[in-house]
Structures are given as structure tokens and as C-alpha cells.
Amino acid sequence: MACLRVGRQMLRQTASLVCPTTTTMMMMATKGEGFLGVCGGSLGGSQAYAPSCGVLERFGSSLLAPRREGRPFGSTKAETYDVGSSSNIKWHESPVTRDAREKQLNQRGCVLWMTGLSGSGKSTVAFTLEHMLQEEGKLCYVLDGDNVRHGLCQDLGFTAQCREENIRRMGEVANLMANAGIITVVSIISPFAKDRNKVRERMENKSDFHEVYMKIPVSVCEERDPKGLYKKARAGKIKGFTGIDAPYEAPENPEITLEVNDGNAAEMARELLDYLRSHKFLEY
Numbered sequence: 001m002a003c004l005r006v007g008r009q010m011l012r013q014t015a016s017l018v019c020p021t022t023t024t025m026m027m028m029a030t031k032g033e034g035f036l037g038v039c040g041g042s043l044g045g046s047q048a049y050a051p052s053c054g055v056l057e058r059f060g061s062s063l064l065a066p067r068r069e070g071r072p073f074g075s076t077k078a079e080t081y082d083v084g085s086s087s088n089i090k091w092h093e094s095p096v097t098r099d100a101r102e103k104q105l106n107q108r109g110c111v112l113w114m115t116g117l118s119g120s121g122k123s124t125v126a127f128t129l130e131h132m133l134q135e136e137g138k139l140c141y142v143l144d145g146d147n148v149r150h151g152l153c154q155d156l157g158f159t160a161q162c163r164e165e166n167i168r169r170m171g172e173v174a175n176l177m178a179n180a181g182i183i184t185v186v187s188i189i190s191p192f193a194k195d196r197n198k199v200r201e202r203m204e205n206k207s208d209f210h211e212v213y214m215k216i217p218v219s220v221c222e223e224r225d226p227k228g229l230y231k232k233a234r235a236g237k238i239k240g241f242t243g244i245d246a247p248y249e250a251p252e253n254p255e256i257t258l259e260v261n262d263g264n265a266a267e268m269a270r271e272l273l274d275y276l277r278s279h280k281f282l283e284y
């Protein structure tokens with residue numbers, strides 16, 4: 001037996017067509033569709049048991065497949081499909097669900113996306129939060145801009161195109177990590193609103209993404225200048241430095257805004273911890 005999550009975007013395939021649909025309690029309860037019925041809640045709330053589960057889930061005459069970008073509508077025989085520059089690929093669904101991982105971890109996966117100028121305190125607050133969560137027995141991982149540029153993004157510089165790709169990759173990894181049930185903190189300048197919004201759009205669940213705006217004025221960041229980069233940028237030794245001669249677009253509707261007067265890094269991290277707790281990410 002396997003479970004389906006209510007509200008999930010699926011492709012429903014019958015003998016003659018494939019169409020997008022969303023799993024609902026009504027569908028779950030429909031015996032004619034091959035569902036066994038609604039689960040009373042032993043796995044928690046919005047789930048139902050079904051006889052089988054996989055990339056294609058067979059219920060009587062219907063096939064349900066998770067909806068993925070690139071999968072064509074209107075074709076009954078498509079086993080593989082094209083995504084981006086890749087052809088003939090398909091999504092392999094794990095029999096282990098996100099719910100099962102979250103239950104195991106006793107938490108909910110999500111992404112806290114910390115955006116702000118260099119020196120605004122993103123890394124300090126992010127790693128302080130990770131430590132606080134670890135002490136509470138919660139699994140958190142920080143994807144820090146500097147760190148990820150040592151490997152996954154080492155081929156990227158600081159042109160607008162490189163930053164766009166950097167943010168895209170961070171977003172994709174964060175999406176996977178949230179799906180793994182991990183509280184994922186991304187600390188990256190991410191100066192362009194459209195790039196951050198694209199990441200939000202790409203999340204498996206829209207409610208996974210929480211934008212944290214480090215609203216620290218450039219004057220304060222420049223005063224801190226722990227790496228001496230503002231000094232170099234002012235001297236013209238670094239070109240295209242964010243906040244000096246490259247733009248930073250502040251978020252319009254961030255879920256959380258942290259300002260200088262919110263206190264020291266530990267107090268800011270505690271504010272994020274309280275947010276996670278009150279939004280029930282620290283429990284299953």
C-alpha cells in the first residue's frame with residue numbers, strides 16, 4: 001500500500017487522454033477510480049491509501065503520474081519526454097513519500113531564503129539558526145552563497161547572467177532539500193527580484209518558500225566590511241559590486257524582514273526560529 005497527498009498536481013490518464021488534475025478527498029473516496037478510501041489520520045491528516053504508488057500509479061482504468069514540467073498532455077504512450085535540453089527522460093518517483101520523511105524527522109521541510117547585501121549578516125544569522133535547530137534536534141542545512149561557489153557554482157562569476165544561474169541552481173537544490181524534509185536556509189545576495197520570484201514559482205509547494213529580507217543599509221554593511229570588499233569596490237578594484245556599482249532589488253513582500261535594530265545575530269536567528277515554530281515547521 002502507498003499513499004497519495006491531497007492537493008497534489010497530477011496527470012490523470014484514461015484510455016484516450018491525459019489531463020492535469022489535483023488529488024482531492026472526493027477523488028480519494030471514489031471507489032470507481034480504484035481508491036480504497038480515505039485514511040483516518042494514522043499518517044496524519046490529508047492522506048489516503050491507494051493500492052500502488054510509483055511514477056505511474058494505476059487505479060482501475062486510470063493512471064496517475066506526478067505532473068512534471070515537460071511532460072506532454074494529450075499523449076497516452078509517452079513513457080519518456082523532453083525537459084530543457086534533455087530528451088528521452090522521465091521522472092522516477094520514490095515509494096518513500098515526503099510525508100514519510102517528514103514524519104521520520106518530526107519536522108516539515110521548507111526553504112528560508114535570506115537575501116541582502118554583502119555584509120548584511122546573512123551567513124552569520126543562517127549558521128546561528130542552524131546551530132539552534134540542531135540543539136533542538138531538528139535537521140537544518142545552510143546553502144551559503146560563498147560555500148556553494150566553491151563547488152556547484154564555481155564556474156560562475158558576478159555578471160547578471162551568472163548571478164541568475166547561481167540563484168537558479170541554489171533554488172533547485174533548495175527545492176530538493178525541502179522535499180527531503182530538511183529545513184533549508186539559503187544565504188545568498190540574490191540581488192534580482194525576478195530570479196528570486198522564479199525560485200518561489202519552481203517550488204514543489206508554494207508554501208515551502210519564505211523570503212527573509214536582511215534590510216541592512218549599505219552604509220552599515222560598508223562600515224562592517226569584514227572582507228574588505230567594499231573598500232576594494234570603492235577603489236575600483238572590484239567591478240560590479242552589489243550596492244556600489246551593481247543593483248540590489250529589495251523584496252516587495254518578504255515573509256520576514258530583519259533590520260539592524262532587531263539586535264545582534266543571535267536575536268535575529270531566534271526570530272527566525274520563532275517563525276519556524278509558529279508556522280509548525282518544527283513538528284510533524
Ligand SMILES: Nc1ncnc2c1ncn2[C@@H]1O[C@H](COP(=O)(O)OS(=O)(=O)O)[C@@H](OP(=O)(O)O)[C@H]1O
Pocket residue numbers: 117118119123145146149158162163164166167187188189190191227229238239240241242246
Ligand atoms: N561583485 C560582487 N558583488 C557581490 N559580492 C561579491 C562580488 N564579488 C565577490 N563577491 C563575494 O561573493 C559573495 C556573493 O556571492 P553570492 O553567490 O551570494 O552572490 S549572488 O547572489 O550571485 O549575487 C559575497 O559574499 P557575502 O559577503 O557573504 O554576501 C562576496 O563576498
Ligand SMILES: Nc1ncnc2c1ncn2[C@@H]1O[C@H](COP(=O)(O)OP(=O)(O)O)[C@@H](O)[C@H]1O
Pocket residue numbers: 116117118119120121122123124125187224226263264265266268
Ligand atoms: N546582527 C548583527 N549585528 C552586528 N554585526 C553583525 C550582525 N550580523 C552579522 N554581523 C557582522 O557583520 C559582518 C558580515 O556578516 P556576514 O554574516 O558575513 O554577512 P553576509 O553573509 O551577508 O555577507 C560580520 O563581521 C558579522 O560578524
